[in-house]
Amino acid sequence: MASAKETYRAELRAAARQLGERCLYSAAKWAAELLVGVDLDAAPASSAAMDSPSSSSAAAGRLLHLHRSGGSSFRHRPRPGGGSSSEAGTPLGGVSYVSTPIPDDDAFDSGGDKYLLAKTYFDCREYRRAAHVLQNQAGRKAVFLRCYALYMAGEKRKEAEMIELEGSLGKSNAVNQELVALERELSTHRRTGSIDSFGLYLYGLVLRDKGCEGLARTILVESVNSYPWNWSAWSELQSLCTSSDILNNLNLKNHWMKDFFLASTYLELKMHEEALKRYERLMGVFRCSGYIQAQIATVQYSMRDLDEAEMIFEELLRTDPFRVDSMDIYSNLLYAKESLTALSFLAHRVFLTDKYRPESCCIIANYYSLKGQHEKSVLYFQRALKLNRKYLSAWTLMGHEYVELKNTPAAIDAYRRAVDINPRDFRAWYGLGQIYEMMGMPFYALYYFRKSSYLQPNDARLWIAMAQCYESDPLQMIEEAIKCYERAANSNDTEGIALHQLAKLHGMLGQSEEAAVYYKKDLERMEVEERQGQNFVEALLFLAKHYKSIGSFEEAEHYCTRLLDYAGPEKETAKNMLQGIKRLQSGFPSMDIDHFAL
Template identity: 55%
Template sequence: EEAVSRDKLPRHWMADFFTAHVTLEAQDNTHAIERYEALLARWPRSPYVQSQLALAKYNLREFDEAQTIFEGLLSADPYRLDHIDTYSNILFVKEQKRALSTLAHTCVSIDKYRPEACCVIGNYFSLKGAHEKAVLYFRRALKLDAHFLSAWTLMGHEFVELKNTAAAVDAYRHAVEINPKDYRAWYGLGQTYEILQMSYYALFYYRKATALRPYDARMWCAMAGCYKQLGRTQEAIQCYTRAVKNDDSEGVALQELAKLYKEEGNKLQAAHYYSEMLKQREDMSGPETQDALLFLANFHKSSGQLAEAQHYCSRLLDLGGPEKEAAKALLRDISSTRQQCSQHGTSASASHHPTSAAASEL
């Protein structure tokens, strides 16, 4: 975008289309949305502008908004198959099997020899768990267009599911050769080498993906996982911290930071991240939640914050599980500690007021 601003483009509406396209290609999706929304105000019925806006929102994982735009495009022009594979990706992620099935039938009835249609069918079979059939249709898409980027990347995902790591690496490498800015292929290569327990290779490819998507928490979490496997705790902590700053909606980074700080013996930071994790997962009741509650109960008890410790113990009792007995024992300790404190307080007040004690004896 800086290079575009340095070049003196003519003041023409086509220059606006060019800068918007460059911004989207550079994965600067937030600014791309702003530019395409401005273009949409001038060309409200343009399918191209609407589809590019949907792509930008898809890149930011704003799936609901992107889906709404794609559905509007389909209703306006039912025979339009441009970027229909991206729409099928959204339905796949949201696990809308019926909608994906309907879309696949529609694509076949319009033009079954379009690579986009083959990718839609491949996504449908992948969602059903029929990964061999999915690979067949992705191969068919590549026979129709050997440079169809989406098919290479999706086929790589299917080979990962089939545990065929060599074929997955080959597919992802083809995708990277076609478009070196495709972060999904770099990320897929990282995942594949991580499966092969080749952490240094995985780290190299995750770095490539992170350079393309520095605002994506998943990239930072993946890189942190590699550092963790390599025993480089400080680098892992730095990466997980970056993931938290980039809105880690899944809560993986908070949980891992709490564990790493706990292992490092930094109880204060561990307690901070465990409490942040619980705020994010208020309605969840897995083993990670129970571990967090037990740690926080012990931490606040040792810090003398008995009310907070009792609160976390009560939450543990509500959840049940193996930590329930530990919570009961902690509550008994808290109760006895309070009794001791009250007794010490009474004896201390008696020693400070000898005249009142003497008066009571008289």
């Protein structure tokens, strides 16, 4: 009996061939890359095992670290009480995956030569010629390729119409004219049972394009249940899972490909911990998979663990130096860290590798943006969108560039195009909020900030933006601002803005005790980070005055003494306060000039 690892390899090897023969090249590439990423000494844990209590308890601690000394792969650290890494990749509790037979192809039946000709035409982007060659072929494989060629011909014509009518980046109501006929034919094949999983995948695409999302999900579930190795079908299904409720209601078979789907969908739904756990478990088998490594790095980036994500991306580039996939995420990371040298090197590398990839254009745009050359940055984002007008990141980041250029209408248009593509893009909603705040329209800004914080509830920056909007002069809703700053403080506010503002706002409301608590927390944070500035002095001064006012002279003296180390008016104030404290302690009346009205 073949081992589990050999079974996975055999399945992926057959899938890469079958997908390629059907011109599903992205899915074929994905399967082939995963094939060579299979570790020869492990087997994956099942979905049920991942959700078991024993697996959950083992999830504490970090699982991965980068192994730089020799090989290109990651190595697992044993979790506390979790055993060795080989055990971590073994199915638990006797639960196993369902067995899905690899279907036989009907490629070389009586129409095999015509199929070969049609595939050649398809590869040359002569889609209608490909469909014409297969018009009298009845085999399922031939029917799929004919319908797929018609679908692609319709997409090609739709793109041409959009450019002719509105330009390369304009909006247009152009539609794929083949959708109606394809839906009619494919629905008939489904009713008669003469459709295969690939036909179901195409039927799902057609229904999605027509706006029938519920039925499209049902059809795509049927497709992946009957042929689970088509990653393109899983990806389309993921795009239709816009909430965890929809995801949990899918009736999916427990095939090992389901784990890849769940991990990717968790990442899209911002369920980062769940996504990371899935990918870490899958690394037990697909240890050399560049895809999984890139996804883990993306999760770490989304969780703001920039250093860990950067290490993974660096290792990924070292082992696959001509890789472009996911490198746009890496460029965003380098931009966030303001690593101009590394970003310059990455931009130069992808330019030499394939400068006409949308990801390459986005990376180069990020480089110019970090240099402050925003006009050039916009130019490269526009190039990326000419290559792929549904490239979400390019629309969002181009909106940021238009904000820098003070081109408000263009920024609003870019952000709105982004949320049209993906309503869950919190960055675009946040960008819209910023623009309307700049335009002096705080209620509009609050609406968009709320949308962004709903989608990314653990991002302190979004709560701070909303709080500042509440705090602004037109609104002055201090209590609401305090609530938002509290959420930010509980969401790992690395810049410490929330604590300082909470202290100031409580002080404004006369809530000295609450203000003192937050000033002390802020002071402790700045001491740990070895930061000293105006906020540090402000905290010392407030605490000195507060403790003096409530009669805690020892505490007040402590903070006054610390203020003596700083130049400026605060130093003189501290000296006067110390003199006043000594008079009070000695029984003499205070001569603090602050007590006299002018």
